[in-house]
Amino acid sequence: MKDQFNRLTIFWFVFTSLISIFCLGIYVWGGSEALGWQEVSELIPQTVPLFAESNPSVSSSIFLVRQHYLIQSISPAVWPSIIGAVIGLVGTIILIQGIQAWSKIHWRQFLLGIVIWFGIILWKNSSLPLQDWLSFLHGPWVALSCFSAVVLAVLSSSSIPSLLLETSHSSDLENSKKKWGAFMFFYLINLILSMGNLWGLWTSTLYIPAFILLEISFTLELFRSLRYENKLYQRLIIALFLLSHSLLLPFLFNNNEAGIRALETWLIMTHLCMTLLFPFFLWTNFKEPILKNLAIYKVVHKAHFIPIFLIQIGVFILSSSWVFARQGTAWHQIVAAYYNEQGDVEHFLGNKSLEEIAYKNAMIHSKLNAKSNVSLARMSQMVGDVEKQAYYLQTSQIKFPSEKNFVALANIYGNENQWFESLFTLKKAFQQFPQSPHIATQLSRAYEQLKQIDSAAYYLVLAKELALENPIYQANLLYFDVRYQSKLVSQQDVNDWSTSTDHALQANILAQSWNNKQRLSSNFPKESFEATPEVRDLALIYNTCLFFKSQAPLFPFDQWKKESTWVQKFPEITYLEAWQDYYHQQPLRALNQLDLLIQQANTTQAKEYQAVLSTWKQELVEKKVKIKIESLLQAKSALQSHPFTPGVLQQSLPFLHRANKHTEAYQASLAALQWNENLAIYYPIYIQEAFLQGEIQYADDAMNRLKKLDPSLFSSHEANFAKAREKALNRQKFN
Secondary structure, X not given: OHHHHXXXXXXXXHHHHHHHHHHHHHHHHOOOOOEEEEEEEEEEEEEEEXXXXXXXXXXXXXXXXXXXXXXXXXXXXXXXXXXXXXXXXXXXXXXXXXXXXXXXXXHHHHHHHXXXXXXXXXXXXXXXXXXXXXXXXXXXXXXXXXXXHHHHHHXXXXXXXXXXXXXXXXXXXXXXXHHHHHHHHHHHHHHHHHHHHHOOOOOOOOOOOHHHHHHHHHHHHHHHHHHOOOHHHHHXXXXXXXXXXXXXXXXXXXXXXXXXXXXXXXXXXXXXXXXXXXXXXXXXXXXXXXXOOOOHHHOHHHOOOOOHHHHHHHHHHHHHHHHHHOOOHXXXXXXXXXXXXXXXXXXXXXXXXXXXXXXXXXXXXXXXXXXXXXXXXXXXXXXXXXXXXXXXXXXXXXXXXXXXXXXXXXXXXXXXXXXXXHHHHHHHHHHHOOOOHHHHHHHHHHHHHOOXXXXXXXXXXXXXXXXXXXXXXXXXXXXXXXXXXXXXXXXXXXXXXXXXXXXXXXXXXXXXXXXXXXXXXXXXXXXXXXXXXXXXXHHHHHHHHHHHHHXXXXXXXXXXXXXXXXXXXXXXXXXXXXXXXXXXXXXXXXXXXXXXXXXXXXXXXXXXXXXXXXXXXXXXXXXOOOOOXXXXXXXXXXXXXXXXXXXXXXXXXXXXXXXXXHHHHHHHHHHXXXXXXXXXXXXXXXXXXXXXXXXXXXXXXXXXXXXXXXXXXXXHHHHHHHHHHHHHHHHHHHO
């Protein structure tokens, strides 16, 4: 039995310690925030010469990426409440076992009473759906858990003084007094400092936070109870520990700060009262053992004159009076936390109306608690109620200012085109958070919207200095350089940043190099990458294709065009596909695609595309190619790469005819003529192919056109045309 008891003791100590450490870890981490940063990228077109060497008059747009931040509302997590419910269920079972053992009622009768009670409740509420049952049971669980934490704080208020008493005991009485007095003095000072920081009386960092003391005292009291022979007390402390932590877990993770602050306030009150009463308790009960320097820490729980539980009752009364002397602040906070937790559960269950009611009930008891205000702001954002969202965000800032709340509020003003209000909000935020690159970035954007370019540049540089290695701020500086010719970035910085894998930064480096006619660093990556329909990727794809031309990697535009997401977010995809085809040996297909785009585009785009089309046509016509074709494969490849080169056409078409690919030969000659109707050199080639295909009428029309366009050229081929026409007529007679 002793071994079994030891194993059970070790299990409970390890299990509860792990829960306590886990909660402390969440407390140090800060929990899941209700608001999160969301990077937003904008495509800003910048006009540049498209063919700087061959045709400087043709200009087009490349894309700059301008980045800033939106604030994304984050819904509360459900898993802490689920784990907390499991822990709370275990604690409730242990508490019921303890009550049964204390009352000495036979377990069958006790269980029968519980079953009957639960059966009656189930019968009276049998019409409730499962969601309403979960909501119905959640309220009593939260209330029981809150009460457990309150009681455990009182019961554990003597655990730290008892530990200090044990630690300070030495072989010499005077030495023991000095040690314990010093320990208790510093512990008392820490409680006072923690209380002042919690209540806003002063600001100090030289103290142990109240929540850490709460976890230490809870764990110490549980460890002390496991050393006692009183099994009922052991069960009580274990049950209270589990029940209290079943609520602390969702409070901490979902940042229900009203509940945490209420429990911290209650802990400080109870521990301060106990710290002041504990010396009198020791002297009253253990005066003679103290004078003999005996180890009284072993028998503190066995005081006979004034038992410890009477002191704890006194602590509870004093602390309760203190709470209501402070206008019941801690009481209202714990009630607000109760409704906040109820609101989170209604959110999980999908009942929006009850969720809103719960958060508003919480604000009745604690109007300035951040959890309720931010949650209601999230709900207002979901339904598009901007005024309410701004109100709740503003209210949440009064007691707990947050850079994310400031930015969210400033963004609301900006979206309503109230940029001065947005600027004032951000300036106020920057006064409280001067080391925030996020706020500096938002300030730059607000100044840019107000056309105050110098101030916008100042805050962009400041944001970059506050986060030197963050590519967002580097890319924004490059954007500003190109957009406003501000010269904020040195060439050495550009070279250093060229190795970055950030797509926005790469896109802006290409834009700056093109706009400033500077040489691109040899370290700049040219490899293909896994692209998504996201603004930064789109800008990099666009700039890469236009900048590198034939050296650009091949992108699967044909596949992307089949996906609606790509087409909706990136309507330039067809233009880029044509660009890629032209510079990757598919010029004829590129011309056809671009011609189709011109017919569909608006006036401005059509002029831009038409200029590109004319330049491409001119390049293909003027391209001087010396190539000797000796096979069908070479003929096809040459026609694909150089469709408008007369020498290529004259050498390639006979190979197509030998392979019985007469239609392909005709189409090649027709394409060359259609794209160059005013160039006489293509007419003889087409006329011969038209006669071979039996297209006599088309051939006659072409001859008439050539006769007007270039009479001398027509005369030199007239005899050949006549022979070809005669053969075509004979073939028609024969057929």
